[in-house]
Amino acid sequence: MPSAPLRVTARHIQLLRALFAALAALMVTFSPDHSAEVGLAVFGGFGIATALVFAVSAWLVSPAGHRGAAILLGSLYLVAGMAASAVTLRSGTLFFVVTIAWALIAGLTELLVGIRQRARLGRSESRDAVVVGALTILLGVALLFVPADYTLNYFIEDAGRGFTLTGTIIAVGLLGGYAAVVAVYLGIAGLSPQPAAAETASAATAQEDRP
Template identity: 30%
Template sequence: MTNDTHHVPLLGPALILQAVVALVGAVVITFTSDHSPLVGLVVFAGVSFLLAAGQLMTAVSVAAWPRARVALAIQVVSSIAAAGIAAAFLGGDRTTLTLCVSIWAGVVALTSGLAAWSITDRAVSRDFFILAGLAGLLALVEAALPLSDVYAVGFLGAYFAVFGVFSIIAGVGMSSFSRRPNRTEEKK
């Protein structure tokens, strides 16, 4: 494993794009007084659909690791499917919301973990493992804890906020790494 990120110049902007979408979802949930399943499903449908664009950009940017690209492509499909399911069941109750969110988060955790495992760059791999852990935690909390409507929607908003902040930090870090010359280039 190395710490050479010069071959992933689009990964930083892709993570920042995902972060902006997630932070918008977090702000909407935070400043909406109604934390009903309807609000949760609407925000989740919008955010997961828009996250798919950033996830697709991420999948394209990890071309150096074909297994990671496949895992992230599966993540794109699952986000679009989850958005469609959430939009189709907007009248659903808390169970609909928690099932939709926890299954999506489980798939995101699994695919991010597989991507992290197959990426040979330590910095990129570490960031994907952290993203996998965050999504796995959301899946467990939404699926395993007996939640009220307020907590179910609130935990979704909290996940979006933490994911967004971490993704901005990781994206900015990867963008600055990709602008730095390699050690071999510095010696020339």
Template identity: 40%
Template structure:
């Protein structure tokens, strides 16, 4: 189990780790949301920066974890770092490369986090949050695999007598899904950090005793 110093060190089952992971996720979500360029390049660069920062958090957190958690968290950090570097090394890789990198990372990293959530669901307060984050991440990977890379959906909208038309392509849709996932996971991790930071009634009595 974590030592008394764990909260300051940012072990994965303290409030520091989810807060540190929430920040890059929310930044990615906001960048995608407010960007007019939903190209595969934006997706690769945005995801790459997010993944590298998140990997640093996971690796630092894993090194400070107890033996029950350390192995899986470190593997998750290595996988995330590899995916981030792969995305940044070839930002012009196109939609197929974006799908390959993000889907592979999401399914592997999400599955690892889901496993930890299931393993420790009865012994660690953070396990429920790991489970939610893991399932959402696996769902992201499956969504990337299910959307056809040739997807194209023309649209036409009448606005004050003017016709606005265009086409929603696969890269626009997938980068949008990535941004929505990032916002959802970022908010969920921020809530998890607040929940873990706030002492439960039994803990509060123990501190005051």
């Protein structure tokens, strides 16, 4: 009996986004350097990789006539990722500008997409877009309250040395925390069982709408 052809679904997109978010979170967590250069490098890779996931979603998952949202979100992630990857321009200011602008614009876009597409995508998938969009906006708002020029010097006796906490270190840490939360949420969403009836209906709708 011939095996059924592999079909990319919304679950695969969720898991791919979770994978790249997890990689970003791990890179921030296990890096001893939380400078703007490292933060921009991590965010640049995360943004470009996620943009490619949205491109796959628009090409293989979204039905004809409903690909605009994935294309728009992919474009926002790609522009932000490319801006963060400009090595010669990397600085603390660039990190704050790029991540805050991306978080507020892309987060609001994904939130509105989830709200508008609730009827077509179903409650589960639209809820995921709403939650991730809200988390992204929350990251942008949190970064707005981090002073870019903040510096705190402190000494730890057990370590026998002094340390410096800066606004950039805090901001990069917030980005890593955001990525970790998104990775866990989308990973759970992608692995959660979906009612067979809903999955069949979604697949049939996508197939009928394709050119």
